[in-house]
Amino acid sequence: MIIAVDAMGGDNAPFQVVKGVYEAAQGLKDVEIALIGDENKINDCFNELEAVKPENVKIIHTEVYVTMEDDPMVVMKEKNNSSIAVGLKALKEGAVDAFVSAGSTGALHAASTLIVRKIKGVRRSAIASVLPFGNGLLMLDSGANPTVTADLLLQWAVIGSAYMKKVFGIENPRVGLLNNGTEEHKGTPLAQEAYALLKARTDINFIGNVESRELPNGPCDVLVTDGFTGNITIKLIEGMGKLVFSRLKKMFTVNLKTKLSYLFMKKELKKLKKDFDSSEYGGAVLLGLAKPVIKAHGSSKSKEIKNTIYQAVEYASSGIIEEVSKELLAEAK
Template identity: 35%
Template structure:
């Protein structure tokens, strides 16, 4: 399966654990979360909606046939707003993100999905689920549409200040992720820098480059530049969370601008409108590939459980795709296989 392909429910989902959805998080609250959960449930994914049960039941009642769908509600009367501090998770046990994370910790849910406060989601995942052995900091892995297909970028915003050792750990995590989830046997790893030469870059990239050259179990390509991301020069791009988040938002913003320019050009005259009709299907396919909703949510790699972080502005399609992606990762036994892979790689280190 690839990130740009249609995400489908994994087989035998009826016997699997539900996905815990922070169903009141995000810019738009329960509405897109509930709609996305209903769409995922119709595709065969069990979903536990976590949040104010009165609001969630009221929203669910707007959808027909929900009594036959694998949907449950767990009450969480509190929610951490998008403008609040991530550290609030420590003292607000009844917040929806904390309740959802505890369901995963207790083995009552297969994964956590939230379109709410990304910092709070990361904090709850760290505090409640904990880190995998040998991992100092988790990282957000997201996808950037490229010429050759989607490229995995990490860190996309979890860690603004990093050490070279973190980048080496993330290379290992991302390589295992692509092997297990996308069946890429030997994914290439690139280190984002200001030049391809090994001697170029900041003190961080110079040290990270040296570590990655020596690291067993990864296919290190070397340094790459910003333009290489969109060429698909490597399957994986490593950088700090500050830079990675800027790259992600720049790519998303430029995509919107470019599509807007194309739309303006194809509606500028009667002749242009005729041409627009001829290329409509092709443009629709391009728009779909560049739409963040296609990718659903980004996985937080390095914690002891499946945790997915989406956009606060996510629509129902993004919620659905995030739930389907989490379900497939659970069915693939990703965390177990990741733990096994990390143990094997660490034992092989000199």
């Protein structure tokens, strides 16, 4: 198995990406990792790490890369030899088995849809993020598609269930619909229509509407919503988390007694921070694509890059895409 990694994407590229790849390569002896980016810069990183490039890491050289300022469509136009484009083309052609990037979500999603294409029958791919609630709660879409249709939400429920089953090992994943009330008639016409479609399906474990207030209790394993609401949700969780920790930090520096308390509470605070950190669950998966593409957090350090590579291996060997393809083909007949 070969996992391609965008060496140039993310706030801490290329150093933290190369470091993460180096760490992953130690543990994944049977996996080959293709680092895509500027060969000189990548080698500089190995030098800085005082490490020799492992045998199962190879470099695919390109000097071009997409920046956060670039328009998402630039990958297809002016930068079609960028690290993202090169990686996705290799994936499309079967030269590699999965692609990981911490670069621009918009660019990665746009280019993936055009280069890698979607599973036959899937109308639109979604960004599936794991919220740090319960045992990890997969929310899709978290931002790629601001407007959706009810049958799209249904497709994502099916694909999300397959993912949580195969990658998270959850037997009968509970599917929830994010809504502004628990009753069946609640919400927008879209939500009402989606409720009816989801309820009618026997191959998913639909538990009904889920209110955002309940999310921290982990009420479901898969949460479907439009990309607008999903984006508001995921960013609010992030913002609230930041607020809490900046407030806690201040609280513990008020006087000598609170400073002493900090020492007593340090271990517990660390645990709390970890529980609020969705990067513990790896990156966001672009579900619905015909090949595995994973978006690592933009702020990823080596640990997250390493985790995301492990996640890519898991995903690529799970058979989810083949399974969903078959299901959708059977439905179409």
